[in-house]
Amino acid sequence: MAEPLRLAIAGLGTVGTGVIRLLEANREVVERRAGRAIEVVAVNARERGKDRGVDLSRFAWVDDMQAMATRADVDVVVELVGGSDGPALTLARSALDAGKGFVTANKAMVAHHGMELAELAAIKSAPFAFEAAVAGGIPVVKGLREGTAANALTRIYGILNGTCNYILSEMERTGADFGEMLSAAQEKGYAEADPTFDIEGVDAAHKLAILAAIGFGTRIDFEAVRCSGITQVSATDIAQADALGYVVRLVGIASMENGDEATGRLLQRVRPCLVPFRHPLAAVTGPTNAVVAEGDFSGRLLFQGAGAGDKPTASAVVADLIDIARGQAGAPFSVPVNQLATAEQGDPGERMGRDYIRFTVADRPGVLAEITAAMRDAGVSIESLIQRGRDRDGGEVQVAMVTHEGPERCVTAALELLEGSPSLAADPLVMPILGN
Ligand SMILES: NC(=O)C1=CN([C@@H]2O[C@H](COP(=O)(O)OP(=O)(O)OC[C@H]3O[C@@H](n4cnc5c(N)ncnc54)[C@H](O)[C@@H]3O)[C@@H](O)[C@H]2O)C=CC1
Ligand SMILES: N[C@@H](CC=O)C(=O)O
Numbered sequence: 192m193a194e195p196l197r198l199a200i201a202g203l204g205t206v207g208t209g210v211i212r213l214l215e216a217n218r219e220v221v222e223r224r225a226g227r228a229i230e231v232v233a234v235n236a237r238e239r240g241k242d243r244g245v246d247l248s249r250f251a252w253v254d255d256m257q258a259m260a261t262r263a264d265v266d267v268v269v270e271l272v273g274g275s276d277g278p279a280l281t282l283a284r285s286a287l288d289a290g291k292g293f294v295t296a297n298k299a300m301v302a303h304h305g306m307e308l309a310e311l312a313a314i315k316s317a318p319f320a321f322e323a324a325v326a327g328g329i330p331v332v333k334g335l336r337e338g339t340a341a342n343a344l345t346r347i348y349g350i351l352n353g354t355c356n357y358i359l360s361e362m363e364r365t366g367a368d369f370g371e372m373l374s375a376a377q378e379k380g381y382a383e384a385d386p387t388f389d390i391e392g393v394d395a396a397h398k399l400a401i402l403a404a405i406g407f408g409t410r411i412d413f414e415a416v417r418c419s420g421i422t423q424v425s426a427t428d429i430a431q432a433d434a435l436g437y438v439v440r441l442v443g444i445a446s447m448e449n450g451d452e453a454t455g456r457l458l459q460r461v462r463p464c465l466v467p468f469r470h471p472l473a474a475v476t477g478p479t480n481a482v483v484a485e486g487d488f489s490g491r492l493l494f495q496g497a498g499a500g501d502k503p504t505a506s507a508v509v510a511d512l513i514d515i516a517r518g519q520a521g522a523p524f525s526v527p528v529n530q531l532a533t534a535e536q537g538d539p540g541e542r543m544g545r546d547y548i549r550f551t552v553a554d555r556p557g558v559l560a561e562i563t564a565a566m567r568d569a570g571v572s573i574e575s576l577i578q579r580g581r582d583r584d585g586g587e588v589q590v591a592m593v594t595h596e597g598p599e600r601c602v603t604a605a606l607e608l609l610e611g612s613p614s615l616a617a618d619p620l621v622m623p624i625l626g627n
C-alpha cells in the first residue's frame with residue numbers, strides 16, 4: 192500500500208468537523224477507493240478549546256494556519272475557513288506555491304480568485320479541487336467537467352443555494368414569514384457566516400460563475416453575474432404564484448447566446464423565478480440543490496442532491512481528496528486554465544420570456560389604468576392580472592401581473608415609465624417565469 196495522503200485542515204466548523212467525521216466513519220472504504228490511507232495530520236481553527244464533538248487529540252494543533260502551507264509532513268491543505276480574501280486566500284496561494292495540493296469548499300474565493308489559483312496550480316503542477324464549493328454534495332463540478340465534456344452546452348441553470356431554497360419552500364409549506372425561516376436555516380448550518388450572501392443571491396452567483404466556467408470552458412467572470420435575492424419575495428407572492436400554478440425558487444441561469452463558447456455571449460443571472468408545478472425544479476425543496484445542464488448531444492441532464500450541511504459537503508471534499516490520492520485530480524476546469532475563453536457578456540434585454548410582476552399600489556381609481564398604459568406604451572402584452580383584497584391599514588393593494596412572452600427590454604421600459612409614480616407604494620418585483 193502506498194504512503195498515506197497527509198492533510199492539514201484549516202477551519203473546524205460545519206464542514207471541517209464533517210470531514211473529520213467522514214474520514215473516521217468511512218476510513219476503510221475511503222482507503223480502498225483511494226488506494227491508500229487519507230490521514231489528518233494537523234488542524235487549525237479560531238478557538239482551540241471549543242467542544243466540536245470530534246476528537247482532535249490525534250492531530251497537531253497549528254496556531255497559525257499559514258504555517259500549514261510549508262509543513263513537510265503535509266501533502267494537501269484543506270481550506271474550510273471561508274471568505275473570498277483574507278487568511279483563506281493567503282493560505283491558498285502559499286499552499287499551491289509550495290507545491291501542496293489544495294482542496295476547498297470556498298466558492299467565494301474560487302469565484303473571485305479561481306483563475307489566479309488555477310494558474311498557480313498549473314505552474315506548480317499541484318492539484319487544486321473545489322467540488323464542495325458548488326452545490327455541496329452533488330458531484331456537479333466533476334459532472335460538468337467530465338460527464339458533459341463531449342457536448343456544446345447551451346444552458347446551465349438551477350437551485351444553487353440551500354438556505355434560500357429552504358426559506359422559500361418552508362414559507363410555501365407553513366405560510367411563515369421570511370425572518371423566522373432564515374433563523375431556522377442558520378441554526379441548521381446551511382447559511383454562510385454572513386447570511387446576506389445567501390439571501391441576496393451572492394452565494395448562488397459565486398456558484399453559478401464557477402459552473403459557467405466549467406460548463407462553457409470560459410474564464411470565471413463573477414462580476415458579470417446579474418444577481419438579486421429573495422428578500423423582496425413576500426408570502427403574498429408565494430400565494431399568488433401558487434394560485435397561478437407556480438412555486439417561487441431562486442434560480443441561477445447561465446446561457447450561451449448566439450454562438451458557442453468561442454464566439455457566443457454569456458449571460459449569467461441569479462433571480463427568484465416562478466417555476467411551473469410540473470418542472471423538475473418545482474419539486475426541489477428544503478436545502479436541496481439541483482442543476483440542469485442542456486447539452487447538444489446529452490440532452491437535458493439533472494443533478495440533484497443536498498447542497499449544504501456537514502455530511503454532504505464533507506462527501507464532496509473527501510471525493511476530491513480521493514482523486515488526489517489516486518493521482519487523478521486532473522485540471523480543475525474542462526480545458527487547461529490558459530485555454531479558457533473570455534466570453535463577451537450577453538444582453539439581458541434580448542431575453543424572450545414571460546414575467547410575473549408584482550406592484551404594491553395605492554388603492555384608488557386610475558392606478559390600474561396607469562400601469563396598463565405603461566405596459567401598452569412599452570409594448571408589453573398582459574396575459575393576466577390579479578388584484579388581491581384591500582389592506583385595511585394602509586390603503587395599499589398588491590397587483591400581480593403575468594405577461595405574454597416578449598423581450599425583457601420591454602418590461603424594463605414599462606417599469607422605467609412608472610418610476611417615481613405616486614401610485615406605486617414600493618418598487619415592483621419582477622420574477623421571470625421559467626420555461627420548460
Ligand atoms: N456549511 C455548508 O453547508 C457549506 C459550506 N461551504 C463552505 O465551506 C466553508 C466553511 O463553511 P462552514 O464550515 O459552514 O463555516 P463555519 O463558520 O461553520 O466554520 C468556519 C471555521 O473556520 C474558522 N475560521 C473562520 N475564520 C477564521 C480565521 N480568520 N482564522 C482561523 N480560523 C477561522 C472558524 O473558527 C471555524 O472553525 C465556507 O467557505 C463555506 O462557504 C460550502 C458548502 C456547504
Ligand atoms: N450557504 C450555502 C451553503 C452551501 O454552499 C447554501 O445555503 O447553499
Ligand code: NA
Nearest residue numbers: 322325327329
Ligand atoms: Na458539489
